[in-house]
Each structure stands twice: as structure tokens, then as C-alpha cells.
Amino acid sequence: MSELFEQLKPHLDKINAYSSALTLFSWDSETCAPKDSSEYTSRVVGELSSEQFKANTDPLLKELLVKLKGDDSLSVNEKAIVRNLWKTLEDMEKIPPDEYREYAELQAVAAQIWQKAKREDDYASFSPTLEKIISYNKKFAGYKAKDGQKLYDVLLDEYEEGFSVELLDEFFSRLKEEIVPLLKKVVEKNSEIDDSFLHQNYDINKQKEFNRFLAEYIGFDFDRGVMAESEHPFTTNLHNHDVRITTHYYENMPESAIFSTIHEGGHALYEFGVADELTQTPVGTGASMGMHESQSRFMENVIGRSEAFWEPIYEKLVSFFPKQLKEVPLEDFIKAINKVQPDLIRTEADELTYSLHILIRYELEKQIMEEDIDLSELPKLWADKYEEYLGVRPKNETEGVLQDVHWAQGMFGYFPSYALGNAFAAQIYEHMKKKLDVDAVLRSGDISPIVKYLGENIHRYGMVKKSRELLKDTTGEDFTAEYYIQYLKDKFTRIYDL
Numbered sequence: 001m002s003e004l005f006e007q008l009k010p011h012l013d014k015i016n017a018y019s020s021a022l023t024l025f026s027w028d029s030e031t032c033a034p035k036d037s038s039e040y041t042s043r044v045v046g047e048l049s050s051e052q053f054k055a056n057t058d059p060l061l062k063e064l065l066v067k068l069k070g071d072d073s074l075s076v077n078e079k080a081i082v083r084n085l086w087k088t089l090e091d092m093e094k095i096p097p098d099e100y101r102e103y104a105e106l107q108a109v110a111a112q113i114w115q116k117a118k119r120e121d122d123y124a125s126f127s128p129t130l131e132k133i134i135s136y137n138k139k140f141a142g143y144k145a146k147d148g149q150k151l152y153d154v155l156l157d158e159y160e161e162g163f164s165v166e167l168l169d170e171f172f173s174r175l176k177e178e179i180v181p182l183l184k185k186v187v188e189k190n191s192e193i194d195d196s197f198l199h200q201n202y203d204i205n206k207q208k209e210f211n212r213f214l215a216e217y218i219g220f221d222f223d224r225g226v227m228a229e230s231e232h233p234f235t236t237n238l239h240n241h242d243v244r245i246t247t248h249y250y251e252n253m254p255e256s257a258i259f260s261t262i263h264e265g266g267h268a269l270y271e272f273g274v275a276d277e278l279t280q281t282p283v284g285t286g287a288s289m290g291m292h293e294s295q296s297r298f299m300e301n302v303i304g305r306s307e308a309f310w311e312p313i314y315e316k317l318v319s320f321f322p323k324q325l326k327e328v329p330l331e332d333f334i335k336a337i338n339k340v341q342p343d344l345i346r347t348e349a350d351e352l353t354y355s356l357h358i359l360i361r362y363e364l365e366k367q368i369m370e371e372d373i374d375l376s377e378l379p380k381l382w383a384d385k386y387e388e389y390l391g392v393r394p395k396n397e398t399e400g401v402l403q404d405v406h407w408a409q410g411m412f413g414y415f416p417s418y419a420l421g422n423a424f425a426a427q428i429y430e431h432m433k434k435k436l437d438v439d440a441v442l443r444s445g446d447i448s449p450i451v452k453y454l455g456e457n458i459h460r461y462g463m464v465k466k467s468r469e470l471l472k473d474t475t476g477e478d479f480t481a482e483y484y485i486q487y488l489k490d491k492f493t494r495i496y497d498l
């Protein structure tokens with residue numbers, strides 16, 4: 001390690017400490033903090049965020065980075081760290097510190113305001129907060145925008161570098177073209193699939209026990225991770241030896257917890273797999289939101305909803321719930337967990353309609369950021385799009401515009417990553433099949449060769465490579481939607497006998 005890079009170490013440690021503290025507070029607020037705590041805790045979060053801001057924009061750090069940017073002797077990982085710190089510093093310097101702090105405090109209370117509004121089906125009570133969040137996002141994006149760059153492009157770039165409105169318009173229009181007609185055919189045959197056995201009573205304690213087994217089965221390491229419960233399942237991490245996931249149990253919907261566990265487990269495997277040399281540095285986490293989703297959705301859908309995956313463990317599930325499943329052959333179980341049901345709630349969406357939920361949010365975000373739409377119209381715009389693409393209309397705001405936390409957290413530009421993740425996953429799967437007999441691995445009851453493949457090709461790099469680069473280096477091809485479309489067509493033609 002060069003002497004110059006060595007001088008970066010105290011800065012890295014400080015930045016890492018603040019970001020770890022903030023991560024812990026956010027984990028705490030989602031899993032176990034008392035509901036009246038947020039207003040008070042937000043002061044602590046505001047203070048920590050402002051210290052983090054100072055650490056990231058420290059003039060001494062800047063001086064050092066200017067020198068390091070021109071240092072050719074740095075290793076690939078060191079260069080990635082320098083590049084990442086420089087980008088953060090450049091972005092942050094464009095935002096006045098007061099505004100940064102005010103925004104962090106707003107974010108900390110907004111999620112609670114949203115939660116209450118959602119509980120009470122009252123969008124109007126959340127709308128003024130949403131308006132403030134949107135105006136901060138526009139202002140910040142404006143500070144960062146290069147000449148003539150669209151505000152929404154700036155936001156998209158934060159979550160998925162190298163992806164723009166232009167590319168996403170093309171991607172989503174391909175999906176619309178192919179998925180909407182396929183969905184129509186599938187829905188016509190929907191009465192043929194019986195999933196009533198999944199809607200009986202499944203004891204929550206038994207579900208918990210089975211889900212713990214499942215997490216371990218896919219490779220979740222309980223010595224380096226914990227599993228808790230939250231309203232919306234998610235994954236967070238402090239480093240590659242502290243990765244945390246949540247799931248959510250419903251008595252009459254066991255598949256909800258099962259696929260949340262596998263999904264978040266997929267995210268967790270990514271974080272466990274980041275190389276030791278990278279963890280606790282700014283590039284010691286997943287490459288991007290989209291690449292992260294590719295890992296979780298690959299585990300959840302491509303692997304977790306396949307017959308080969310369940311072959312070795314279906315008997316175990318039946319042994320937990322004999323009354324409900326004893327008479328159900330594996331083949332029927334597989335059909336039921338892949339049943340397509342155009343519906344209102346994104347997080348419960350099936351594999352085929354999922355990306356249409358994202359398409360709707362993408363189109364709305366584009367309007368919010370690029371055309372000054374009247375926010376009071378948002379619930380109606382939302383409902384109209386659901387009717388148009390999915391043929392269902394929300395009866396209220398809780399199951400409509402208020403369903404997701406993302407906008408309350410100021411995450412505009414994040415949603416498209418979910419759909420991109422599906423497409424990344426299909427492209428990676430196509431390549432994996434050339435290297436591994438994936439179905440044979442799954443049938444063997446030991447899925448570790450799959451995790452190993454992902455570790456070697458994706459996980460270990462952390463953020464050293466950008467998502468598009470990682471995809472290209474792994475699969476030999478630039479990003480394309482075509483494998484994803486083909487995968488969906490093949491799978492649902494098979495499941496529905498089209």
C-alpha cells in the first residue's frame with residue numbers, strides 16, 4: 001500500500017463509523033424502536049448525518065484525494081475507493097450543509113408521517129411532506145446536473161450508474177410490448193390453477209422455524225447475520241460479518257414469508273460474499289441497487305420458485321404442515337407458488353406482473369420530476385395506470401399511492417432498479433447455465449455451487465465494478481432485456497400450458 005493511500009485510512013475509518021451508526025439507527029427504527037421515538041431520535045440522526053457530511057467533505061480529505069486521483073501505482077481496489085470517495089465528495093459539496101441536514105431530519109420524520117397516513121388511508125395528510133421531499137430532490141438534482149441533463153437522469157444515475165431515461169424508456173417499452181399480451185393469455189387460464197391450500201391457517205411459530213431452516217439452506221450464515229421481522233422485509237449490513245435481514249409472517253399466506261426470506265437471503269449472500277479487503281470501505285457493498293435486486297430476485301424467483309429447488313425440501317415443508325399440504329403433490333405446489341394474479345400490491349406481486357408495478361412508478365416519477373404535476377392528482381394518476389396495465393383499480397389510497405415507503409424516504413429513481421434487477425438476473429442465469437447444470441445442483445440438495453458461482457462472478461467485487469461492467473464481464477454481453485423476456489415467456493408458457 002502506498003504511503004499516500006495509508007494517509008486515507010483515518011478518513012475511511014471515520015466515514016465508516018458514521019455510516020455504520022446511521023445504518024444501525026435505521027435498522028432499529030424499522031424493527032424495534034417504539035413508535036413515538038422518531039421525533040426525538042431524528043435529532044441524533046440529524047447530528048450524525050451532519051458529522052458524516054463533514055467527514056466526507058473534509059478539506060484534508062479533498063487535498064489527499066486530488067493527489068491520489070493521479071497516482072497510477074494504486075491497486076484496482078484502491079482506485080475504486082478513491083473514485084467512490086471523490087464522487088461522494090463532489091456530489092455533497094454541491095449541497096449546502098444546512099440543506100443537507102434539514103433534509104436528513106425531514107427524511108427521519110417523513111417515514112413515520114407516511115406510516116400514519118397509510119394506516120389511516122389519508123394521502124392528504126402526507127402530501128405536504130411529500131411535496132417538501134420532492135422539492136429537496138429536485139433542488140439537489142439541480143445542483144448536481146450537468147449542462148442540460150434531465151433531473152430524473154441525475155437521480156437514476158445515483159442508483160444505477162450508466163442507466164438513463166433514454167435506455168429505460170426503451171427497456172420498459174419492450175417489457176410493455178411483451179408482458180401485457182402474455183399476461184392476458186395467462187389470466188384467461190388462471191382458474192385452472194388451484195392455490196387454495198396456501199390460504200389456510202399456517203401456525204406462525206412453525207413458519208418461523210421453517211423459514212430459519214430455509215435461510216440456512218440457501219447459505220445464510222447465522223454467525224454473521226441476524227433475521228428479524230418488519231412491516232416490509234429488507235436487508236441491511238454493517239460489513240460482511242454483520243448482515244441483517246427481516247421477513248414478515250402472515251397466518252394465511254405462508255408463501256409471503258418464504259419468498260421474503262429467500263429474497264432477502266439473496267441480498268444477504270451478496271453482502272456476505274464481498275471480499276474481506278473491501279468490507280468497511282466505501283466500496284465494500286453491492287455494486288448497485290439493480291445488481292442487488294438481481295441477486296435477491298434470482299434466489300427468490302429463478303431458484304426459489306423452481307421445481308428443482310423444492311424437490312429435496314418439499315417433504316420437509318409438508319412435515320411442518322401436514323394438515324394443509326399432505327394431499328398436495330409437488331407439481332401442484334409449484335404451480336400455486338407461480339400463479340399469476342394481477343393485483344394492487346407490488347410487494348406481493350407475482351413474477352410476471354412485478355415489472356408492470358415498476359413501470360407504473362417509473363412513469364409517475366418521470367412526470368413528478370420532469371413535468372410539474374399537481375400532487376393532489378397523484379392518487380388518481382396512480383389508479384388510472386393500474387387500471388390500464390393490470391386491469392385492477394385501488395379502492396383506497398392505502399393500497400394505492402401510499403403503499404410504498406420509497407417516496408417518503410426520498411428515494412426517487414430507485415424503483416427502476418427492481419425491474420433492471422430482474423433483467424440482470426435472467427442475463428446472469430443464462431450464462432450460469434453454460435457453466436453449471438443448475439437444475440442438477442438444485443436437486444442435489446446442496447446449492448452451494450450456485451452461491452459459489454455468484455460469489456466469484458459478482459459478490460466479491462463489491463462496488464469495484466459498476467453494474468453494467470459486472471454484467472458485461474460476467475456474461476460477455478452488454479445489458480439487454482431480451483433474456484428476461486424470453487425467460488418469462490418460456491416459464492409461463494410451461495406453467496400455464498399455453
Ligand SMILES: [Zn+2]
Nearest residue numbers: 263267293296
Ligand atoms: Zn430486494
